[in-house]
Amino acid sequence: MSTHRFAVNVTPKPGILDPQGRAVEGSLGHLGIEGVSAVRVGRRVELTVDAADEAAARRVVERLAGELLANPLIEAYTIESIAGASSTTAVGAA
């Protein structure tokens, strides 16, 4: 078994209304920030998976992303392997 940490980045698909992104853009003037555009607000889910190997762990994350974390009609997702993963070769311990 090995332990892997992933991030799932979920963003609204192009063309889908993004009211949070518009709200951020509307606040830029108050902060005196210029030159920022095309703001899209999505979710980032970080999680740890114990599986036989990295490929098996990634399959679990794929399923989770498609069935629970993102709405495939209106959202796109990418899966990213992040640091903090460790391969644990069990030595006797349960």
Next chain:
Amino acid sequence: MSTHRFAVNVTPKPGILDPQGRAVEGSLGHLGIEGVSAVRVGRRVELTVDAADEAAARRVVERLAGELLANPLIEAYTIESIAGASSTTAVGAA
């Protein structure tokens, strides 16, 4: 001027309650998914910045992240340069 695309990943700090993460963990059993733990749910904000150079663009994103996108009391953020950036040397066009 050049154009840069960044992502700001905002996650709850360690020790801060994360009810969305708990909700995801609570749903795993219904989906028959095993081996997933330590789920943290945050936000991912993608944005385009026009600035003199990449360092200037990153300073804008730093300010935006610290003042608007994240609550520094309970959230941590990382800034990531993402693809889709292009350096535009203006040639006549407005």
